[in-house]
Amino acid sequence: MDIQRYNRQEKLKYLQGSGQKKLFAASILLVGAGGLGCSVLQGLAGAGIGRIGIMDHDRITLNNLNRQFLYTPADIGRWKTEVAAAWLARFSPGIQSEVYTYRLTRANADLAEEFDLVIAAVDNLETRLLLNEACVRRNIPLIDGGINGWGGCLFYVKQAGGPCLACLYPQAMENDREPAAFGTMAGMIGMAQAQMAVLALTGHTEGFEGKYIWFDGVNMEFHHTIIQPQSGCVVCGGHAQKQAGNESN
Numbered sequence: 001m002d003i004q005r006y007n008r009q010e011k012l013k014y015l016q017g018s019g020q021k022k023l024f025a026a027s028i029l030l031v032g033a034g035g036l037g038c039s040v041l042q043g044l045a046g047a048g049i050g051r052i053g054i055m056d057h058d059r060i061t062l063n064n065l066n067r068q069f070l071y072t073p074a075d076i077g078r079w080k081t082e083v084a085a086a087w088l089a090r091f092s093p094g095i096q097s098e099v100y101t102y103r104l105t106r107a108n109a110d111l112a113e114e115f116d117l118v119i120a121a122v123d124n125l126e127t128r129l130l131l132n133e134a135c136v137r138r139n140i141p142l143i144d145g146g147i148n149g150w151g152g153c154l155f156y157v158k159q160a161g162g163p164c165l166a167c168l169y170p171q172a173m174e175n176d177r178e179p180a181a182f183g184t185m186a187g188m189i190g191m192a193q194a195q196m197a198v199l200a201l202t203g204h205t206e207g208f209e210g211k212y213i214w215f216d217g218v219n220m221e222f223h224h225t226i227i228q229p230q231s232g233c234v235v236c237g238g239h240a241q242k243q244a245g246n247e248s249n
């Protein structure tokens, strides 16, 4: 890493001293290289995260370009993972990147163990819940995000104990295959996910743990509600009980 590149941010509380070095040493798996993912990747790359895995199984289409700001018309038809990784290599050659051009499933979710943190930047609740389960079971922190019309949401799923995304959404709902999606909303929520990642990697999650945060892009307001871990949650409820059981043995 070219240290001088980061000297403006090393003045910041949390990034002074060892903070920036933690980011250089950190690894993140970014699942989804669409609207949210493009923005997340820019935030992570700018911050100087040392190693970034990019997972996506789609090719770029013309109607992605209203919100997927790393891609241009010349990229139509190419894999998002490859174009995103090529952008990353140009933007910050010191960052190590890996691409995974396939869909995340239960069978390949062990990949998450190779990273310090996972970011969900996908457009369907089914995959978000699958990632939630994969990360909670493996004790890997997850930053979930989603956009919905003129707004979006954010949720940090810490290691062990909940609350988790399944406490909020016990099961996937029917998804519109091509919901409305706008670039500025993807950009704002994706950057907010990257900001949460920086804070999590430097050990400062106390401000947003347990908060379900959403942004109203019409009234320009952030809101949050505190989520309580659900004892009946099949993902973190069982895990929390198992942890407690282990401690009493």
Ligand SMILES: [Zn+2]
Pocket: 162, 163, 164, 165, 166, 167, 168, 229, 230, 233, 234, 235, 236, 237
């Ligand atoms: Zn839960």
